[in-house]
Amino acid sequence: MENTFEKIYQAVIKIPKGRVATYGQIATMAGNPRWSQIVGYALHVNPKPGVIPCHRVVNRLGEVSQAFAFGGENMQIKLLKEEVVKFDSDGRVVLSDCLWDGK
DNA sequence: TTAATGACCTATC
DNA sequence: CGATAGGCCATTA
Numbered sequence: 212m213e214n215t216f217e218k219i220y221q222a223v224i225k226i227p228k229g230r231v232a233t234y235g236q237i238a239t240m241a242g243n244p245r246w247s248q249i250v251g252y253a254l255h256v257n258p259k260p261g262v263i264p265c266h267r268v269v270n271r272l273g274e275v276s277q278a279f280a281f282g283g284e285n286m287q288i289k290l291l292k293e294e295v296v297k298f299d300s301d302g303r304v305v306l307s308d309c310l311w312d313g314k
Numbered sequence: 315t316t317a318a319t320g321a322c323c324t325a326t327c
Numbered sequence: 328c329g330a331t332a333g334g335c336c337a338t339t340a
Contacts (some may be wrong), residue, residue: 251321
């Protein structure tokens with residue numbers, strides 16, 4: 212149980228700066244591709260703020276979830292913008308260029 | 315213990 | 328091609 216969360220956190224923390232990963236990607240790295248929902252839940256509880264870059268986790272569309280809104284989704288995107296993450300006019304992350312390869 | 319929910323994804327109509 | 332339904336796992340009530 213906690214082990215599962217730890218795996219997810221480890222995967223999220225492993226995301227290099229300027230790069231984003233999708234829930235499915237992290238779930239697969241954690242050990243099961245069906246944990247996508249659990250990944251969202253794990254970040255929802257976010258037991259280790261400051262250690263887990265939740266803003267680097269986006270859905271498969273490259274869009275940050277609205278539930279993030281820990282200060283405004285726009286701020287979330289802006290934060291990523293401060294990194295080297297690229298954004299398109301749709302407000303989505305350019306997965307084709309910033310999607311984490313997993314290594 | 316059972317049922318319902320959720321920061322999701324995939325498949326089907 | 329666009330929208331809808333279902334399913335998976337874990338947590339909460």
